[in-house]
Amino acid sequence: MKIEIEKVKKKQLDLSEVEPASHFPVLVAMEAAGECTFTAPVSAKVTAVWEYDHVRATGHVESAARLTCSRCLAEYDLPLTSDFTIFYTEGEDEGSEDEVELSDEELISATYTGDEIDMAPEIAEQVMLEVPYKPLCSESCKGLCPECGADLNAGECGCDRGGINLKMAALKKIKIEK
Template sequence: MKIRVDEVKKKRVDLNEEEPAAHYPNLVEMEQAGECSFIAPVHTELSAVWEYDHVRAAGKVNTAAKLTCSRCLAEYEIPVSSDFTIFYTQSSGEQLDEEVELSDEDLISVSFQGDEINFDFEIAEQVMMEIPFKPLCSEDCKGLCTECGADLNQGDCGCDRGTVNLKMSALKKLSIDK
């Protein structure tokens, strides 16, 4: 998804686009790494306006993903949605060598060069930030039995999980002086 900056300087530009997740290299990397699989195209609605010396792009990204629960290994689907605002400023090409403190606006700011802005990286970034780092099918997921591997969400398996693991029993004798 691209816009020409001179068009935005004249009037507000509204864009509405739907692309498969394979269009975004970062999302392809997530799928290849086994983090998730995208089961719906990435739908983006975006409005861009010229303000003072920058372009303000505000929009919404929607898709759906299939994840694997990190506790019980069950696959489940989630909707992925993110509202965002990003400020695009013309890059002067100079590099800063000193440390500078960033304002809140700097944290949601991106520089661009030339007369076009390509939103693809930021769209993919918005989707990536909504994918949970440790996916859970539900907050109260009980996971798998450490003895037999049964899914404890389906019911108790009957294993005695209260026994002490002999590998760690030496730590019971450890005392730490304060």
């Protein structure tokens, strides 16, 4: 997806594009590293307007990923969506970005050179940032029993998993707090 500077100076541009995750090198790298598998194409919508001396690009991206829960090792699917606003100012220091996160929306300032802005790296980054670093199938996932390896979400396995350990943890905590 590209924003042509001459066009956006004249009128608002509404762009939309659906591309497979395999078209974005950073997403391919994530899959290669085993972080997740993208199960839906990357769908992006961007509205670009020219304001004073910069381009304001407001966008929404969507995709989906299959992740492995870091506690119970179950695979689960996660929809990925992100809203963002990027201010592109003409300048040489490409690659340097300032980001401010305001509630759900990210405000990013970036630079461009030449007569068009390639949105692809930013779209890929937005998807990448939505993939959790420590995936959890649910906030309340109980994980696996350290004794027998059973999935505790499916029910108690009957192992004695240490009331003693809990007491030790509590004692350690008291020591640290002093």
